[in-house]
Amino acid sequence: MKKSLLALAFFTIITTGIAQIVLTTPVPKYGCPNTSHNVTVGVKNTTGFTIPAGFITGITTTIKNNVGTVLKTNTQSYAAAVLNGDTAFVTIPSIPFQGAMICNIDISVNYTLPSPGSYTTTGTYVVQTPQDLVIQENPVGTLESVTALDSYSVRYYKNAVYTSYMNQSITGIYTPSVSGSYTAKAYEPISGCKSANASNAVAIAVVASTLESQKINISVYPNPMASSLTISTGLTNPLTYELFDINGSSVRKSDFTSVANMSVENLKAGAYVLVIKENGQQVASYQLVK
Numbered sequence: 001m002k003k004s005l006l007a008l009a010f011f012t013i014i015t016t017g018i019a020q021i022v023l024t025t026p027v028p029k030y031g032c033p034n035t036s037h038n039v040t041v042g043v044k045n046t047t048g049f050t051i052p053a054g055f056i057t058g059i060t061t062t063i064k065n066n067v068g069t070v071l072k073t074n075t076q077s078y079a080a081a082v083l084n085g086d087t088a089f090v091t092i093p094s095i096p097f098q099g100a101m102i103c104n105i106d107i108s109v110n111y112t113l114p115s116p117g118s119y120t121t122t123g124t125y126v127v128q129t130p131q132d133l134v135i136q137e138n139p140v141g142t143l144e145s146v147t148a149l150d151s152y153s154v155r156y157y158k159n160a161v162y163t164s165y166m167n168q169s170i171t172g173i174y175t176p177s178v179s180g181s182y183t184a185k186a187y188e189p190i191s192g193c194k195s196a197n198a199s200n201a202v203a204i205a206v207v208a209s210t211l212e213s214q215k216i217n218i219s220v221y222p223n224p225m226a227s228s229l230t231i232s233t234g235l236t237n238p239l240t241y242e243l244f245d246i247n248g249s250s251v252r253k254s255d256f257t258s259v260a261n262m263s264v265e266n267l268k269a270g271a272y273v274l275v276i277k278e279n280g281q282q283v284a285s286y287q288l289v290k
Helices: none
Strands: 021-023 036-045 056-064 070-076 087-096 101-111 117-127 135-137 143-145 153-158 167-169 180-188 202-204 219-221 228-232 238-245 250-257 259-263 271-278 281-289
Touching (some): 021 101, 021 117, 036 056, 036 101, 135 180, 135 202, 143 180, 228 271, 238 259
Antiparallel strands (some): 021 036, 056 070, 153 167, 153 180, 180 202, 228 259, 238 250, 238 271
16 A cells, blocks of 8 residues: 655755754654554754754654644754754654544754754654555465555464464565465554554465475585585485675575585685575575684
């Protein structure tokens, strides 16, 4: 579901005197109806110059509901320097949202440079229940959300048990390790808000790999590594190995059957992870050092 209600990603600025500010998108981007939770807003300095330390005396934020009733007013002292282009962040605690609505945000920044004054900005904040999701199996064995997620995560549940979830994904993609019927709900982690209804159910059948089903041991040696590394499986199935350094960069990768000998002589000393796959599915991983 597209979020057409939030008309402004960056809000209209109102200038007074020498200063300009922009209110950036709040965090979380959407509030949860009938809950109380914090909202963090960012006030971006677009003056063209640095506001020195000690010259901002306070940032006052007021959030009103859709009929103008004040839900929360918060004033926070902010004495640190704000470079041109940087953003000062303030958090309004425990705002009592009464239901789905579009709230108004008013911010006043009081300053003492070069003489006492203030400048303001306004914006809107959407409070809504996360949308219900549609999920599918794509590719085989992997679940994905067909529904656009915007700022929400996806929680996947197995066999309609909603007291606990199997996985929480910010991309909406999850590969289950056990067979079952899977559903999902959109989830906002800061407010704790979830979809009112679960998604459609998708049945996933997890097939054990040949290595797992036949319980074939994999030998990897030596560890620590020296000039070469040997991988031995006792099978003739097509396999792939890939070696990653501590930064997650792939440094060695090759297909092999049964036995592989990998040259590691030119690798730097440090920690590595070896991943072995069969038909694109990970069947083993090893922590190695050199």
